Amino acid sequence: MWKYQKNLQYPINIKNKDLRMAKVLITQYGGSNGELAAALRYLNQRYTMPDDKGKALLTDIGTEELAHVEMISTMVYQLMKDATVEEIKAAGLDPHYAEHKNALYPTDANGVPFTVAYFATTGDPLADLSEDMAAEQKARAVYENLIDLTNDPDVIGPLLWLRQREIVHFNAFEELFNEYSKKYNSIIQPR
Numbered sequence: 001m002w003k004y005q006k007n008l009q010y011p012i013n014i015k016n017k018d019l020r021m022a023k024v025l026i027t028q029y030g031g032s033n034g035e036l037a038a039a040l041r042y043l044n045q046r047y048t049m050p051d052d053k054g055k056a057l058l059t060d061i062g063t064e065e066l067a068h069v070e071m072i073s074t075m076v077y078q079l080m081k082d083a084t085v086e087e088i089k090a091a092g093l094d095p096h097y098a099e100h101k102n103a104l105y106p107t108d109a110n111g112v113p114f115t116v117a118y119f120a121t122t123g124d125p126l127a128d129l130s131e132d133m134a135a136e137q138k139a140r141a142v143y144e145n146l147i148d149l150t151n152d153p154d155v156i157g158p159l160l161w162l163r164q165r166e167i168v169h170f171n172a173f174e175e176l177f178n179e180y181s182k183k184y185n186s187i188i189q190p191r
Contacts, residue, residue, distance in 0.1 A: 009067050010161040014078035014154040019091035021150050022079035023109060028146070028162075029072045030106025030114035033138040039065035041119030041135060048123045050184060057176055058132075061169050068162060073104050075158060125184065129177040136170035 028034045042062030049055045080088075080102065088097045095111060106114035120131050143163035147156055 008071050008074060009064075010071060010158050012071060012074045012078065012154075012158050014075060014152070016152055016154070017081060017083060017087075018079045018150070018152065018155070019083055019087055019093060021146075021152070021155060022076045023091055023093055024149060025072065025079065025109075025146060025155075026076055026104075026107055027109040028139070028142060029069060029076065029104065031108030031112075031142075032118040033135065033142050034106075034108070034114075034118075035065050035068040035072055035139075036106055036114060037118040038135055038139065039063070039069060040116070041121070042132065044119065044121045045128045045132070048121070048125065048128070050125055050180070054125060054176060054180070057172060061172065064165070064169075068165070071158060071162065075155065076104060079155070125180050126177060129173050129180065132173045133170055133177065136166045136173065140166040140170070 030036055039062050042058045042065065046055045046058035046062065049058060080093075083091075083102075085097070088094055096105065096107075099105070108114075119135075120128070122128055122131075140163055143159050143166065147159050147163070150156060150159075
């Protein structure tokens with residue numbers, strides 16, 4: 001079904017440890033506007049799209065979001081690599097360390113664990129695509145906020161790339177939304 005290539009969509013080679021950045025970046029793994037929520041949202045919604053075009057778009061973007069989960073996870077891992085317990089405590093990551101040591105665990109920047117409540121599925125293609133466009137805009141905004149929090153080019157490069165993908169996804173969802181609005185307007189009207 002899939003062809004697995006053992007490389008990331010964008011190369012990540014972070015040379016400088018930065019636990020503070022890792023602590024906030026984790027939100028794009030397990031936060032409400034993060035990549036895991038987007039992947040699961042789209043892969044769930046694809047089943048109720050009215051045609052193969054919609055199903056294909058949601059499948060393609062959903063699986064790409066899984067690749068973005070891998071990128072964020074790689075970044076967090078590299079930002080924390082070789083951190084001492086003292087550094088972990090100083091960064092405020094000791095609660096995470098107590099539960100998970102150095103393992104990745106999907107949370108937001110405040111340590112709130114991932115929940116399926118982060119993504120919505122209504123079965124209404126226009127409502128779901130509206131949700132998807134909003135999700136992509138929120139993720140773009142979070143990436144911009146994260147970029148503001150660092151001056152490390154090894155971190156900024158992948159964040160800029162991921163931000164751009166959010167824009168590409170938004171545009172694809174908007175195009176499909178507009179097509180469905182015209183094509184299915186009489187079917188998808190509120191009753």
